[in-house]
Amino acid sequence: MELKINGICKTYGMIKGLDKFSATLTDGVYGLLGPNGAGKTTLIRIITDSISCDSGEISLNGVDIKDLGLSFRSYLGYMPQQDGIYPSFTAAQYLSYIGALKALRREEMNRQVEYVLKAVNLLEVSDRRIGTFSGGMKQRLMLAQALIGDPKIIILDEPTAGLDPKERIRIRNLISGYALNRIVIIATHVVSDVEYIAKEIILIKKGRLIYHDTPDRLCKSLENRVFEIKTYEENLEKILSRFEVCNIQKTTESIIVRILLKENQSEKKDLYGYDYRMIRATVEDVYLSVFDEEREKELIK
Amino acid sequence: MNLITHELRKSFLNRSAIIFLVCLLAINMLAVYISERIDFGFDADIRSIRKLDQLLMGMDKTQAEKYLNEQIIIQNIAIMDRQDIIGIFKTEYPDYDINKLVERYRKGDYDKYTDIAYRDLSLFRQKLLEVESAYSYDEYIQSVINRAEQLKKSSIFSDTPFTIRNASKTYDDFNSLDIKMVRFNSSKGVLCATRNGITPILLWVFGIFVCIQTFTKDRDSHNLELLRTMKRGRKQLMTSKLISMYYFVSVSVTVTVLSSYVISYLLYGFGDISMPLQSVYGFRSSIYEISVGGYLVLYILLFVAVMIFLSSVNLLIFVTISNSLKGIVGILLVMGTAYILNKGISSVSFFNVFKYINAYHFLDISRALIEYLNINILNYPVSYLLLFLITICVGTFAAFYICIHISKKKKERTYASSGILLKARKRKVPVAGIFWYEVYKSMVINPVIIILLVFCIIQIATVHPREPSEILNKKEFIYMKYMEVLEGSISDTKSVFLKENLIEIKKKQKEDTYNSYTDQIEVIMSLIAKDDRLHNLYDVANDQTIRRNISFIYERGYKEIFTDGTTTRFTALYASVLIVLCISGIFAVEIKNNTYEVITYTVYGRKRTFWYKQIITLIISLIVLITVYLPYIIKFSKESGFACLDAPIACMEDFALLPLEISVLEYFIWLFAVKFIGLIVMATFINLVSHYTGEPIVTASISLAAFVLPAFLSFSGIREMSDILMNVFLYGNRLATLSLALTIQSIVLVIACIVCFIILYIKFNKVIIIKNRKPSS
Ligand SMILES: Nc1ncnc2c1ncn2[C@@H]1O[C@H](COP(=O)(O)OP(=O)(O)OP(=O)(O)O)[C@@H](O)[C@H]1O
């Protein structure tokens, strides 16, 4: 399956929500990364045909989704950013309702509802009113709702917000299991959610596509720029002011600072005198490098 | 104690419980007020009762009787000021100087209360009854004692041992009674406060809600599973639940009854509350030596006791059935059985204990205090109050005990079977169509069913047919009697009958010295005129079937519905309020819960949801139409009947201008079709607003201002308002007669409604009309 996004523009009054966004998606997990207000939700809403775009088109296997209409929606599983629930429904009722809306047959329903409830670990509370659920439980229910009916395109807007670490890992594994023959799009700010399972990462900033590549190649782009410095408390001030710091780790006798060299800095010149070693970049580093430069540019302006 | 406060806070001090209580209070006060106003007549000033009562309380027996009799005579003269009437009064009231009274009437030197002569008259008559009843208390007691003594002695009358024992108990009870100085006392306030049918029914419904809050909330949300791991046992938990429920019931019953008291006090006052209870009209068979004030306090206590008893029983039903819906059905069944037993068993039957000691009869709380009643227990008479109290105490205690023990067992069983959830329970996934989920969302979550149910109760409590003698004056009564004979198609025999009857009555009138046939003659004359008019219509009409259908029609019932009278204005107000309350949430619920985004990405989420919502809107409008108008139609059909549905509407004088082709039935259907269209137009506007605002409350306030305000203004007497906006449809009569301005207005409204509908359709379904596709580069 191939979902092709071609030159999507969307403006909200004066604000540019999306600006000529294009990408081609095939089976696998896509991590959609970007800071608040970058346009992730806007893009997703356009893909799900919840709002219309000003220009551009989206096509599935070469056919415009507007022409596909109903049959396009039958492929969709969508988890919105905000919980959309009826507090007085029970979890099972809610899922069976959404299942019915997704044109699931009655015989299928029983199996599907039970399956997705088990998948998100809510089977035990399936006949409790949703109003009594905790935030994380609601979040999982929303995910279950997206998964029911075996959709071929799964779009998740911040699926792991508010989940505890155990559930987060569960969900991550669940999603990667799903992605074998489906398109899965995950919008998130939490890099670790998509870092290891994503086939490709899409970085989006101010409505514009910045990077679109596999995690490996993204990390390669930062080769020779990520270092770890072993130092002591008293030097910390200086390092913080000088370098882009990703992480600070305290050990019993010393401090390990993970830094990202800026474009105009070089290993030889700037790291001279420190006890340092080069390490492999992660997607988080890429994220920081992309979106921090941005902040700096604004500061200069 | 801690557990109880915790329970109380969890179940009853939350928002929905408080809102429910506030609604209960508001509905109670409103319903009591409305039913009192309807009973007295909307056009009359209800405070006049209080004024008159106060005046009478300051008088003694003779003064009061003299005053009332004089007023009655004067009002009679005011209604029929003729020489012959005065003659009748002279013989009927020999002690009064009729001529002087006539003079007073001419000078206007008499008291007016409501400014409506026949209302004043019936008010004075009623008060005369009350005055006589109050001052004849001693004689009444004596007569009861005498009768009991007679029965006791002569065993011929007594067929069962119960009768004799009952007689001797009655004798003892009344003989030992020591109540002196029963004087006239203002009773209407006490009657309204403690004998209205509305408060008990509302509180009973409220009781069910309380049970649901107490029990099912925890059960449905499986909190019980967590709670049972607590240190304290289940027994304490259930006890604290029950006690907190009792506490809440007591508080809400007290507050609600007090609210009825407040309304009654504001309307009528309670008179002299230090006087004995027997001074209240209708309460004189009571054998309890308490004052009116004491009675009012005791009433609240008894009410609380009854409601605690009933809610214990209800909770017991819930605990045993352990399913909220079936529980409610169970409660309804129990109450239904009680009702049938109460209505079915004769009061003198050997089994009359089931008639009186039963949940339905208990709801009529004041009876225990004001009525003298002995129940047959194995042929021994036992006082009703005693049995009542024993039943309530024992019943409550038993229910309490069983509840605790049942729930203990139940919890243990589920615990065992779920056994730390090793064995997966068989889960039932609810499978229902989209439509039923939509119904559930729009009518249960959005509390349409409750609103309509409460409204039904209000309707049943306030709208009931009355006897012709209560509502008709003499002439109208004669007219009705003639119509009973004449109703149906015109014929020569009827014309002849009328003419002969006129001659006959005129002859009688001449022989009669009191001229008592004047009214009748007038009525016959008007009927003859009517007959002539109908015959003219007959000649004008050229279609045979129309000719055959031209009939005498008794108009009274039709007039209430076909003209913009009180009934029409009132029902229009009701209908618009109901539509606003019921429809406001239907579309808003999706936006408010953020579920719009979820359902619209699904296959059926757009079109089907939209159309089902529309269908539900239609259904609700239809139910509103039925619940608002059906009780009134039944009332009028019982009071005056709706005969001659085939006859042309032009047979009625008020509709003489309409073409002959339209029959009464057609007009009837047309009128209600117009009203229904009005409701749908309103509902469509509300749906659109609801989708845009996404807030039921905001929608309701906007629509209240837009739709209910005009209905209310025109209800409160601003005639011009009845011709604008939705009132065009809701009143319907002027539109039904095809008045041009209204027709244009209604067409504009309908077009606007269709536009709204289309906008909503496009918005909800995200239909894109113009595809703005850029040529791909
Ligand atoms: N309905 C709307 N009306 C006006 N502006 C909007 C609307 N929705 C989004 N925007 C604007 O569009 C831009 C992109 O918003 P979007 O919700 O897509 O961001 P996001 O990447 O999902 O952010 P977050 O991570 O916070 O969810 C923002 O600047 C936002 O202010």
Ligand SMILES: [Mg+2]
């Ligand atoms: Mg977002």
